[in-house]
Amino acid sequence: MARFLIRRSILGLFVIWLVTLLVFIMFYMGSGPQDVARRLAGKQADPQTIAMVMHRLHLDEPSYKQYGRFLWSLLHGNLGFDFYHGQPVTTVLKEAFPITLSLALGAAVIWVVIGVLSGVLSAVRRGSIADRVVTVLALIFYSMPVFVLGLLLLFVFFYELSIHGLHFLPGQGYTYFTASPLQWFKGLILPWIALALISAATYTRLTRGSMLEVMGEDYIRTARSKGLVERRVIYRHALRSALTPVVSQFGIDVGTLLGGAILTEYTFGMPGLGWTAVHAIEEGDLPVIVGIVIVATAAVVIANILVDIGYAVLDPRVRLH
Amino acid sequence: MSVATSIESGIAGPAEPFGVAPGEADARIEGRSTWELAWARLKRDRAAMISLTVIIVIILVAIFAPVFAAITGHGADAQFRTTGMTPDGLPVAPGSRFVLGTDDQGRDLLVRIAYGARISLLVGVVVTVLVVAVGAVLGLAAGYMGGLVDTIVARLIDVVLSLPYLLFAISLVSINFLGGPGLPIIVFVITVFSWAAIARVVRGQVLSIREKEYIEAARSLGSGSWRIMFVDILPNVVAQLIVYATLLIPVVIVFEAALSFLGLGIPPPTPDWGQMISEAQQGGLYQQAWWFLVFPSAALVITTLAFNILGDGVRDALDPRLERL
Numbered sequence: 001m002a003r004f005l006i007r008r009s010i011l012g013l014f015v016i017w018l019v020t021l022l023v024f025i026m027f028y029m030g031s032g033p034q035d036v037a038r039r040l041a042g043k044q045a046d047p048q049t050i051a052m053v054m055h056r057l058h059l060d061e062p063s064y065k066q067y068g069r070f071l072w073s074l075l076h077g078n079l080g081f082d083f084y085h086g087q088p089v090t091t092v093l094k095e096a097f098p099i100t101l102s103l104a105l106g107a108a109v110i111w112v113v114i115g116v117l118s119g120v121l122s123a124v125r126r127g128s129i130a131d132r133v134v135t136v137l138a139l140i141f142y143s144m145p146v147f148v149l150g151l152l153l154l155f156v157f158f159y160e161l162s163i164h165g166l167h168f169l170p171g172q173g174y175t176y177f178t179a180s181p182l183q184w185f186k187g188l189i190l191p192w193i194a195l196a197l198i199s200a201a202t203y204t205r206l207t208r209g210s211m212l213e214v215m216g217e218d219y220i221r222t223a224r225s226k227g228l229v230e231r232r233v234i235y236r237h238a239l240r241s242a243l244t245p246v247v248s249q250f251g252i253d254v255g256t257l258l259g260g261a262i263l264t265e266y267t268f269g270m271p272g273l274g275w276t277a278v279h280a281i282e283e284g285d286l287p288v289i290v291g292i293v294i295v296a297t298a299a300v301v302i303a304n305i306l307v308d309i310g311y312a313v314l315d316p317r318v319r320l321h
Numbered sequence: 322m323s324v325a326t327s328i329e330s331g332i333a334g335p336a337e338p339f340g341v342a343p344g345e346a347d348a349r350i351e352g353r354s355t356w357e358l359a360w361a362r363l364k365r366d367r368a369a370m371i372s373l374t375v376i377i378v379i380i381l382v383a384i385f386a387p388v389f390a391a392i393t394g395h396g397a398d399a400q401f402r403t404t405g406m407t408p409d410g411l412p413v414a415p416g417s418r419f420v421l422g423t424d425d426q427g428r429d430l431l432v433r434i435a436y437g438a439r440i441s442l443l444v445g446v447v448v449t450v451l452v453v454a455v456g457a458v459l460g461l462a463a464g465y466m467g468g469l470v471d472t473i474v475a476r477l478i479d480v481v482l483s484l485p486y487l488l489f490a491i492s493l494v495s496i497n498f499l500g501g502p503g504l505p506i507i508v509f510v511i512t513v514f515s516w517a518a519i520a521r522v523v524r525g526q527v528l529s530i531r532e533k534e535y536i537e538a539a540r541s542l543g544s545g546s547w548r549i550m551f552v553d554i555l556p557n558v559v560a561q562l563i564v565y566a567t568l569l570i571p572v573v574i575v576f577e578a579a580l581s582f583l584g585l586g587i588p589p590p591t592p593d594w595g596q597m598i599s600e601a602q603q604g605g606l607y608q609q610a611w612w613f614l615v616f617p618s619a620a621l622v623i624t625t626l627a628f629n630i631l632g633d634g635v636r637d638a639l640d641p642r643l644e645r646l
Binding site for chain 1: 479480483484485487488489491492493494495496498571575578579582583584585595598601602605608611614615618621622625626628629630633
């Protein structure tokens with residue numbers, strides 16, 4: 001186990017290092033730094049002023065020196081400085097992260113419950129009307145991009161209700177939990193539903209398929225012939241190993257979302273990591289993009305390691321080495 | 322009379338061979354290939370056949386998009402500032418002149434949706450073919466050759482699968498890589514981030530296939546690596562690749578729509594479904610003009626849904642191990 005963790009951590013660090021190199025090449029080797037300097041110096045700036053700005057930001061140094069500086073500060077937890085808004089990138093990320101976290105975790109709870117339960121129901125009552133309804137609904141949500149569902153939800157539950165005098169749900173934007181827990185919750189209802197329904201569809205399909213496969217295995221017949229109640233067979237014996245692919249998918253999905261639920265945040269105008277990334281890209285705010293990409297990669301890498309540990313916990317046959 | 326003949330000639334279907342002597346059977350039973358069997362199974366899958374019909378209709382719409390423009394007399398980018406917009410400058414609702422209404426610039430939504438099908442289908446199919454080709458070749462090479470090639474490809478797969486792909490994709494678009502927003506970068510970006518999943522599956526399959534006796538036989542007959550990889554091993558994974566490809570098309574279509582929705586896909590004024598949805602979102606315009614949101618969304622969802630149902634059908638048809646309902 002310990003050896004496994006060390007090996008995976010080294011691989012994880014390697015991936016993160018590779019990403020720092022990649023984003024550095026992408027953003028600092030091209031015309032990016034010059035564009036930044038030009039933007040900062042203002043429209044009317046002459047070449048001398050631009051050169052001065054570049055020098056002040058160390059953007060005129062040879063790239064290996066810049067990369068060294070970049071990596072060095074990264075090791076000290078410093079993700080650089082957001083020149084455009086005059087604040088450290090870590091500050092930007094600290095403000096955006098709680099929003100992404102609220103959105104991703106809330107949605108994750110909803111989609112796992114809906115996805116796994118409907119998947120089990122559908123597999124156990126295979127061919128029933130319930131199975132058909134679940135399968136069709138899962139297919140529809142599976143085929144629907146989150147921004148389409150999000151906008152439709154906004155249209156019906158925000159706009160249509162509001163013009164009929166029912167101001168129950170806020171439209172776009174985000175209220176911090178510390179500012180008003182109730183507004184925070186209300187504002188998250190539609191984003192949660194949109195993200196959760198779209199994601200749940202994958203889990204329904206995954207759980208159903210996996211359950212059907214497991215239910216055909218010999219040890220399930222053994223469990224039944226021992227005289228166990230069907231309920232126990234399903235939940236203790238079948239579901240446990242049927243969940244393995246679900247856990248894997250879940251880890252990767254949550255990991256990816258924690259780096260920014262780009263489409264959901266953009267649709268609902270919530271300034272989380274994903275929204276911030278899209279805006280940084282529109283503005284050409286390089287340090288912020290680089291910071292978010294690195295944080296997002298780290299989230300996925302960590303999620304992957306947790307998934308492998310989760311495997312071993314769920315399925316005793318899995319040995320980590 | 323008719324009853325007698327039918328009994329004499331045997332009842333059609335699987336019961337037939339029982340009444341026939343082995344020698345005679347050879348002449349009458351025709352061997353059916355895996356593909357014929359799969360097609361026969363697929364034909365019985367009503368949902369899949371309906372989806373296939375829908376997809377054919379969408380393809381026809383894409384091909385004959387100019388016909389929509391000719392019949393309505395509205396070009397894809399033509400703005401009808403007087404007839405296509407209300408006095409307040411808002412889109413016009415569906416009616417006799419504009420069947421599906423107009424967009425924020427007074428353009429005919431029907432015509433634009435028809436043209437938008439071209440981008441979605443083109444990207445969906447071209448990228449899927451590329452992704453499957455790259456994934457299959459790398460997976461084959463890694464699985465069969467082993468050693469350094471396998472190590473490199475396997476690590477690459479790990480790395481690609483642990484990247485936040487949408488974030489990376491929009492970052493690449495933002496630095497004007499391959500000329501910035503447009504078709505080339507969309508094709509590139511989606512291919513780069515999608516091949517790994519296929520390569521992993523193919524690699525896993527090849528690892529077990531290469532240990533089979535017939536591969537050893539091929540090797541002892543003097544077949545080279547390339548011949549073994551592409552002639553002896555590849556056909557064994559083709560069925561899986563086809564299933565994967567069918568299910569990948571809708572994923573790619575949504576990916577493209579998402580990039581365009583974020584304003585980083587196909588640049589305007591080229592009609593594109595994701596971009597139209599994004600325009601409908603701007604300033605909450607869809608609240609005044611529901612059709613501007615609903616029709617492009619419907620086109621997108623119907624297309625992906627049809628491909629997903631067909632993909633499920635193809636999987637069931639090609640994989641006889643799965644019990645059918």
